[in-house]
Amino acid sequence: MVAKDSQVFISRVIGLPIVDAAGDQVGRVKDVVCYLRTDGKAPRVKGLVVELFARARIFMPIIRVRDITPNQVAILGQVDTRKFQRRESEILVAADLFDRSIERTNRTKILDVSMHQVRNREWELLSVALRTTTGVGRFGLGGRTPPKVVGWREIPELILKTGRTAAHLVAEFSDMKAADVARELHDLEPESLAAVVDALDDETLAEAIEELPEDEQIELISQMDTARAADILSEMDPDDAADLIKDLPQDVAEDLLQRMEPEDASDVRRLLVYEEFTAGGMMTPEPIILDTGATVAEALAHAREESLTPALASMVFVTRPPLETPSGRYVGAVHFQRLLREPPTTLVVNMLDDNLEPLHPQAPLAQVSRFLATYNMVVAPVVNDDGALVGAVTVDDVLDHMLPDDWRGDQMDRPATEVNHGAL
Incomplete structure (x- = not known):
C-alpha cells in the first residue's frame, strides 16, 4: 500500500x-x-x-x-x-x-x-x-x-488563471458539496450554465442534479444530447434517476433507458414498477448484501466503502445467493454498531437482529416513517413476497418524500448562510 x-x-x-x-x-x-x-x-x-x-x-x-x-x-x-x-x-x-x-x-x-x-x-x-x-x-x-x-x-x-470561465467554475466546484454545486448551477445564466454543464464530469454533475428542484432537473436533462443524459442518469442514485425518468415523456424516458448501462437501467426499471410514495418507490437497490459465510471483518470492509452514504453504511443485510437485488432468500440484518463490538472472525449470521421485521415494497410512506421512528433506525430492509431482498429505504429517502414538493427550490432561493445553519 x-x-x-x-x-x-x-x-x-x-x-x-x-x-x-x-x-x-x-x-x-x-x-x-x-x-x-x-x-x-x-x-x-x-x-x-x-x-x-x-x-x-x-x-x-x-x-x-x-x-x-x-x-x-x-x-x-x-x-x-x-x-x-x-x-x-x-x-x-x-x-x-x-x-x-x-x-x-x-x-x-x-x-x-x-x-x-x-x-x-x-x-x-x-x-x-x-x-x-x-x-x-x-x-x-x-x-x-x-x-x-x-x-x-x-x-x-x-x-x-483568475477569471470566471467554465474551467474556473468547475475548479471551484471540486471542493464543494453537491448541494452547494447545485446552488451555483441554479444561479448561473443560461449561457454560462451550458458551458459549465459541458465541462463538468458526469459524477459531479449527477450528484448536483440530484440536489436541484425537479423542474430544473428535467430542464437540464432535456437540454443534453441523449448519450450524455443517459451517462448522467447512470451516475445518479437509482431511486433519484427513477424519480426523474418518471417525469419525462414516455418515449424520451425509454430512449434514455435503452442507452444507459444495462445494469443501471435494470435497477431503474425495477424501481419504476412501484408507486412513488411506497417503500419500493423510495428505496435504493444497492445496500450492503453479504452471504451467510461472511465475517465481521468482511462486513466492516464493505461498510468502509466511500461511495456509500452514512445511512446505507449503518446496516448490512444477509441473504442467500445471489447477492444482488433481487437477492436470494433474505436471512436478516446486522447493525454497524454491533459489528464494532464483535471479533473480526465472528460470522455476521450469528449476530442478526431478530426483532427487525422487513418492510414490504408496497408499504406506504406513513408506515415506512413510523417504522424508522419506532426502531430508531436510519435504514430498513425491503423484502418482496418471494422472500427476496429488493432494496433498502433510508431516512433521507423518506425525508425527500415528506417535505413539500418545492423544498429544494426554496433552498435555492435562500442565502447559503441560512441553509448551512439549518434553516428550512
Missing part, C-alpha cells in the same frame, strides 16, 4: 496492469486525469485512463484505486466499460504535460510528474521533474543537465 505523502511518479504508473478484487487483469493504465483548483491548491487527481483488452479506453475514478505497487494497480468494485470522454477542464498528465516546454527558449521540458496520496484514496499532484538542454555539447549535439525536481507551483500550466 502506498504510504500517505510518499510520491509516485506517473511515468512509472503508465503501462501498469489494472487488477480487480479477484486478482484478474482487466486492462492497463494509459494516463492520469487531473484538474486544476482555485486558491493555490494543488491539482487533484481525478482518475485513470485505462485501456481494456479490446483497445477501448475507459475512465477509472481514483477513489476506486485500492493500491499502487511497482507491478500493478489494484482496484475495487466493477469496471464501468463506457468509453472515456475527456472534459474541457481536465488535464491528461502524460498527453498534455510530458515533454512540454516551460520556457520560451524551449530548453526546459517536463520529464515527469509525481502525485501523492493526501487522504484515503485522494491524490494530488506534488512535484515535476524537469530537464534543461544547455546548448551545443560534444559532437555538435545539445548537452543536458541532470533532471531537477520542483514543486508543482513552479509550472504555469498547473496554476489556474
